[in-house]
Amino acid sequence: MYLTHLSLTDFRIFSRFDQDVPQNALILVGDNAQGKTSLLEAVYYLSALDSFQASSTAELINFSALQNNLAVCRIVADYQKGDKNHHLEIRIIRDTLSNGNASIRKEVILDGSQTKINSVIGHFNAVLFLPHMLQIATGSPQRRRHYLNLTISQVDPRYNETLSEYNKALTQRNALLKQLNERSGDPDQLSYWDERITQAGSYIMHARIQAIRDIGHLSASIHQELTRGEEILRLNYLPSYEPMPSPPGQIELPLDNPIDRSGMDLKEIQGGFRERLLAQRKEEISRGVTTLGPHRDNLRFISNGIDLGNFGSRGQLRTALLAIKLAEVAWLKENTGHWPVLLLDEVLAELDDYRRQDLLERLSKTEQLLLTTADLDLFSDEFRKTATRWEIQNGQLTV
Numbered sequence: 001m002y003l004t005h006l007s008l009t010d011f012r013i014f015s016r017f018d019q020d021v022p023q024n025a026l027i028l029v030g031d032n033a034q035g036k037t038s039l040l041e042a043v044y045y046l047s048a049l050d051s052f053q054a055s056s057t058a059e060l061i062n063f064s065a066l067q068n069n070l071a072v073c074r075i076v077a078d079y080q081k082g083d084k085n086h087h088l089e090i091r092i093i094r095d096t097l098s099n100g101n102a103s104i105r106k107e108v109i110l111d112g113s114q115t116k117i118n119s120v121i122g123h124f125n126a127v128l129f130l131p132h133m134l135q136i137a138t139g140s141p142q143r144r145r146h147y148l149n150l151t152i153s154q155v156d157p158r159y160n161e162t163l164s165e166y167n168k169a170l171t172q173r174n175a176l177l178k179q180l181n182e183r184s185g186d187p188d189q190l191s192y193w194d195e196r197i198t199q200a201g202s203y204i205m206h207a208r209i210q211a212i213r214d215i216g217h218l219s220a221s222i223h224q225e226l227t228r229g230e231e232i233l234r235l236n237y238l239p240s241y242e243p244m245p246s247p248p249g250q251i252e253l254p255l256d257n258p259i260d261r262s263g264m265d266l267k268e269i270q271g272g273f274r275e276r277l278l279a280q281r282k283e284e285i286s287r288g289v290t291t292l293g294p295h296r297d298n299l300r301f302i303s304n305g306i307d308l309g310n311f312g313s314r315g316q317l318r319t320a321l322l323a324i325k326l327a328e329v330a331w332l333k334e335n336t337g338h339w340p341v342l343l344l345d346e347v348l349a350e351l352d353d354y355r356r357q358d359l360l361e362r363l364s365k366t367e368q369l370l371l372t373t374a375d376l377d378l379f380s381d382e383f384r385k386t387a388t389r390w391e392i393q394n395g396q397l398t399v
């Protein structure tokens with residue numbers, strides 16, 4: 001798929017931006033702090049309805065627009081997906097009430113009809129390459145869960161909805177555990193919430209098992225090519241509730257060996273999860289919190305037996321993450337039937353000449369590529385000839 005038009009109103013530094021987008025490679029050039037990354041952020045927002053860097057949604061609204069009681073930021077795009085053209089409009093609205101409190105909401109209009117946010121996620125697909133994506137491996141488990149959630153919601157429309165259900169049920173269950181701990185009461189009240197979180201939770205685990213297995217396979221073979229066969233990359237899912245029964249005589253499954261859980265169905269996962277919660281009930285009441293479930297899952301990146309998150313060199317991490325991102329591109333194509341739009345933020349500057357050419361070569365099959373750079377010399381003459389160039393200055397296009 002590819003964007004044909006992008007229009008921004010009061011999105012970060014872009015108070016007004018309205019452009020047809022060329023289909024081939026587009027290089028965004030400009031000095032620091034001119035809006036290059038923000039433009040990629042806007043395009044990514046169309047796919048995930050979430051930012052890869054903002055800590056709050058209000059951050060996305062232009063500072064001067066925020067001076068008004070009612071501030072509206074808009075991201076509007078036309079894109080071609082297969083033989084169909086689509087129009088997607090996202091509005092982020094910040095309203096200041098008479099008591100001074102502010103409320104923020106999103107509205108989404110797809111092809112002329114207002115639509116639920118969860119059903120629009122992944123209608124437009126993008127994959128993002130960032131220099132700080134290494135933090136997926138080195139950062140907290142929460143960052144890896146966020147990465148998994150964003151990635152899986154791109155192909156599975158039910159995933160995000162189920163995740164919201166899970167989180168709501170989890171909050172309620174934790175409140176009840178706390179109440180039982182402080183004021184006692186009938187522990188059987190937990191059964192209702194156990195059912196809700198195991199139902200949503202098993203769906204999430206099942207989706208994570210499949211996605212990690214598939215992206216794992218794809219990234220392992222790409223990684224093998226990138227390292228000329230010297231390193232073997234493995235993605236290792238570490239669910240907080242282990243659905244796989246341990247073999248007899250063994251208390252726990254070994255952490256470092258890959259476990260194939262992909263044959264397990266939802267019922268099996270849910271059944272075991274429910275039983276485990278029941279067995280832990282007393283302990284959970286005394287701790288006042290849900291100790292098991294997808295909200296505590298983790299993921300590891302292992303190369304030649306080494307956990308890259310803890311022990312990988314920068315070079316190893318960069319290669320592994322590049323392989324994973326390239327795998328994501330292939331995975332999206334396999335699962336949706338369309339190539340995602342690729343967004344590369346300053347990534348090429350970190351690679352040597354050979355790797356840079358190799359990456360561009362690998363991405364050349366896709367339909368649209370948006371890259372940012374402060375330095376045009378990073379590109380070969382040949383690449384520059386085929387690409388369109390936008391110069392960005394202070395949220396405006398100058399060329």
Ligand SMILES: Nc1ncnc2c1ncn2[C@@H]1O[C@H](COP(=O)(O)OP(=O)(O)O)[C@@H](O)[C@H]1O
Pocket residue numbers: 011012013014030031032033034035036037038039059060061062063064
């Ligand atoms: N909500 C906002 N309103 C206005 N300007 C913003 C907003 N958020 C960030 N900026 C400004 O946008 C600029 C950063 O843009 P960025 O896309 O990171 O630039 P680049 O990638 O070209 O270095 C900074 O000057 C920052 O202060």
Ligand SMILES: [Mg+2]
Pocket residue numbers: 033036037038345
């Ligand atoms: Mg930038």
